Amino acid sequence: MRDIMPELDPDRLFPADARTRDIARQLHAGIADRPILSPHGHCDPSWFAENAPFSDPAHLFVVPDHYIFRMLVSQGVQLSDLGVPRVDGGPVETDPRKIWRRFAAHYHLFRGTPTRLWIDHALSHVFGVDAPLEPGTADAIYEQVDACLSKPEFRPRALFERFNIELLATTDSALDDLAQHDRIREAGLPGRVIPTYRPDAAIDPEYEGFAENVAQLGNLTGCDTASWDGYLEAHRSRRAYFRARGATATDHGHPTARTESLDADAAARLFRTCLSGEATAEEADAFRGQMLTEMARMSVEDGMTMQMHMGSHRNHSGPIMRSHGRDKGFDIPLRTDFVRALKPMLDTVGLEPNLRIILFTLDETTLSRELAPLAGVYPSLLLGPPWWFFDSPEGIMRFRQLTGETAGIYNTAGFNDDTRAFCSIPARHDVSRRVDCAWLAGLVADGRIGMNEAEEMAGQLTTDLVKKAYGL
Amino acid sequence: MRDIMPELDPDRLFPADARTRDIARQLHAGIADRPILSPHGHCDPSWFAENAPFSDPAHLFVVPDHYIFRMLVSQGVQLSDLGVPRVDGGPVETDPRKIWRRFAAHYHLFRGTPTRLWIDHALSHVFGVDAPLEPGTADAIYEQVDACLSKPEFRPRALFERFNIELLATTDSALDDLAQHDRIREAGLPGRVIPTYRPDAAIDPEYEGFAENVAQLGNLTGCDTASWDGYLEAHRSRRAYFRARGATATDHGHPTARTESLDADAAARLFRTCLSGEATAEEADAFRGQMLTEMARMSVEDGMTMQMHMGSHRNHSGPIMRSHGRDKGFDIPLRTDFVRALKPMLDTVGLEPNLRIILFTLDETTLSRELAPLAGVYPSLLLGPPWWFFDSPEGIMRFRQLTGETAGIYNTAGFNDDTRAFCSIPARHDVSRRVDCAWLAGLVADGRIGMNEAEEMAGQLTTDLVKKAYGL
């Protein structure tokens, strides 16, 4: 994404003050052309494996994107009218033009949000749209994007190359055979697409089908997952399977940051209780906590970077969960405590010199109080970038201001786009790079660091720290 | 309040950077003359019903204003020496000149606070004072304000018109007969004064005289409030009574955001326990929570907007509560949790398309973590403006920065002055409008939105969103 469309401000997201803006501009010029490293996200590997055209603008931009449909729902639009499938298979809107018009009619809601920046950037840079999206332009823009989608240069692999992606990690169930990744490797993309080991379905006793998932893990690995030792061995085996297909990291999404450090007997008993389906909520929580420590131990052995995404109250609305199922924009952040919660794991492996655990939070109050002080002393801990509701200009700036003075930048992990919206990837990295440069420019302007240091730091934040954090 | 006094900076509260300041100036010029909508506050309706002159400067500015006397108390001044009445009727200062001098002698304490902005603005714009308030000018300013107060153009109705108030809502007990509001309507003010249904005294089992209040609610409505069904019917009836006198909203001030969704039998049992006076603290809390859900259900029926003001530890000082009673500046914010607390209510009515629930918080940590994500998806939820300790330049700016990226502005409810200090109303709206324009100017300056969008948003924040949120 090297050319800048005239309608996007080339100085967007830079500081207002002219002198500081000049510094930001110069810093940004030094890193703007670096390739994209996307070490955590939710793109579908089949896009690159099959390289089929994306279907239509509505199903590319609106239907799968919870950032977008949640905002429209907040103003009274029904999920069904946006084509979001119902659990009961009942009727939903199927006409992509109607969905697109509803989106355009509500596009003003996104003023001031990062979604607006991402969509404008994608429409402009990817599809050459030069008019603002609004009811009067909705149909024309639909046609323009739709026409693009049928062309070979808008197929996933072509866009991957055009986006200048050097590496993209997907997030994959521990039970996935990664066949799509095999096909991608055979296809010879100009950059790498690698899987990430996400074992929640076989680790969380409250996950639907937990016992079956554990059994399947046994089948896939030839381990006796009815026993605690066999269960751990199966994870080891499966992690190796993922590593052999390029994975360098695992990912864990638990409601809390709780960890445990039980002895082997107690852990084995707890595992049996969980397998039996009779675990209490407390026991399930303890088991998830124990498994974080086990996963960390395995990371010490096999070198995989461990990612922890904590603190979301998933599927907050009961009625929406029943009508439309999971992941429909009703995930709400929870207050999260890290200091006491992580201690059992950190007492076990926290000082390991080659372990890398990347912590993500949805609770900004923990940034300066807990996470920066923890990452600023434990060699195993790194801070992941602002996540989800905070992957935004203000969120990124707050993150730097709240963590930079205690943890510095070298205990952070660069940027993650964490998206399933493929066309927004360049936009998200663009925002991140610009805001990081704006922050660094402020440090230069008021004499906290020198310009040569800021240039080095901008490179670190853009790619170098990502490579180090994820072992790339 | 259209003329600007020379001693107040016409660019006050605008950004320092010249280019951004110009944008803010232009945005502000577009909305500065809009009338004032004050949909939530604590003005005394008798002011407008009786139109008696305000008594004197001390009793206008100091004695009733907890923002002011709390700050003087913090530096060792006694409430009694400021004329604040004692519970036991014991002697307090009665000479308004002495009270005013004490205020002036401590006025430097307010440097950097919004109170300072409000007082300066009122003295200057309302009373034509052109010298800073300090010990040396205290007597002269007292005389000048006092002289004004005896003139007809400084009576409440004249000021109401001069302040360009289009609508002002008072907050009224569910047991109030609203006779003052009847008299105001008859008087034919140039704008509307409407009541708000505040039923805490008949909903909170821990409120003094709860059982008597419930009985009185029965008397007023002819409902059998000894039964659960009759009690609910009485609320319905009383809400209709308020609506008939112009009310469009209810207001609820609970210590926590707890809601419940009990079945009718359990609710009826809990109600009987509370009426008996034998409810535990837990049962009282549960009952308050259940009543929020009941009130929300009634709002679905009758269209009244529901306001929730949560999270104040009222009357924190035991000794002050005993000597001077409630509301003496010792209300301290509490940590508040919304995500789990609101779920029972939201699972019941949260997706109703025509329900409007406005959430206020005294805990800023919930803004980006909980409130913006909730309001950014539930159609029934709107975010109320920064409240109480946060109705200030920094507080308003933080509110926009912390909520704007997730909820946008269209899930917010414009500004509330929430004041009982009538002469500060223009000042408070002035601060709010200026800071909102400053925030929008920043978004324009760094390319996040266009100027035409910012102009539209400034109008929304000033009046349009208020009308929509409160059904005006």
Added chain:
Amino acid sequence: MRDIMPELDPDRLFPADARTRDIARQLHAGIADRPILSPHGHCDPSWFAENAPFSDPAHLFVVPDHYIFRMLVSQGVQLSDLGVPRVDGGPVETDPRKIWRRFAAHYHLFRGTPTRLWIDHALSHVFGVDAPLEPGTADAIYEQVDACLSKPEFRPRALFERFNIELLATTDSALDDLAQHDRIREAGLPGRVIPTYRPDAAIDPEYEGFAENVAQLGNLTGCDTASWDGYLEAHRSRRAYFRARGATATDHGHPTARTESLDADAAARLFRTCLSGEATAEEADAFRGQMLTEMARMSVEDGMTMQMHMGSHRNHSGPIMRSHGRDKGFDIPLRTDFVRALKPMLDTVGLEPNLRIILFTLDETTLSRELAPLAGVYPSLLLGPPWWFFDSPEGIMRFRQLTGETAGIYNTAGFNDDTRAFCSIPARHDVSRRVDCAWLAGLVADGRIGMNEAEEMAGQLTTDLVKKAYGL
């Protein structure tokens, strides 16, 4: 520290905007030459009593400074390789040149942190270093600093005078005989060095050797500390001992802000349980809480300012606690609650007009929600400056923005450097003064206060409020 080295930006930490920067410059010029008041810190009184030369650059800057070694540990350096002693007396690095080189090799980690500002300032202003610290300059800078340390003008008393320190308070165990302070007084320094009464070892039942410490307190005072009344009397006596040697304040470092207000019998019973060594964690916590109220009562009697430093999870890493002991950089802030926790103490003594309790927090979320509202009404409460992880440009600015609108500045206590790194004292006060001026300049620039007011406030923040808060 009056001369500015050319390599440090003379406008460092001032606002970017030219007009606001000019205001900050002018404000700073008005207070930059004021002497240093350091009313809370951890300098070793023996430095000034004995006036021995500091040993070498590594043991001056690196080995004792947890800000520095924690950051190196976070990137995999071993404490032992930095010369930090082991509990078991096992071997650690003893060559200061090697330690210094390790420090220099990792100095880039501090980019953007306050440590970087402090070290650069000390190297430049104190030792005349004019090259940036990095591997290539490490040896030369070591030699330059080391050569200085052998000169008389770099001995502690000479630096004390050169730093223009008017007053420096140390922190001393209640059991300390303060002999070093006697020697300092005899030496006739140009400023005062005074002790602070820190009785944690004889108040916290979980402190190592609590019962022995209480017994020793009895021995020192001739009181029967086996009885509750005698124990309290011993504290009274010991406080008088400290006051006679210049102390004006006490200091208390508890994990939480819990206070209690037990009657004398209950307190006496709890004391006996704690002395017996059989107190539960809950009882120990209650006792600490009771003792805060007792200490506050004694402060009402004897006029000593009471400091409360709450909310650190000390020695978070079990393995580090076992290998290297306490205070090795593994203290992590905890979420802290003040509103309910302080109520028992405040109901007892909170309205006392001559009591001064200074509250420090490591949990920034309490600043606007709890601490500013509490200090903005209780006459006994003052806000201590940003502490520890927040003694930094961003931390200080957030503190002012989060507390200034509710508590103003006159309920704050000026600056504390709170350091054991003597050579960083001028640097820390320099940062604080500059950031306070930057904040005030913003208030002037946008019309919230006048220039003459800002000048007065700058003086208050620099020295006047410190003298008032600490009774100096």
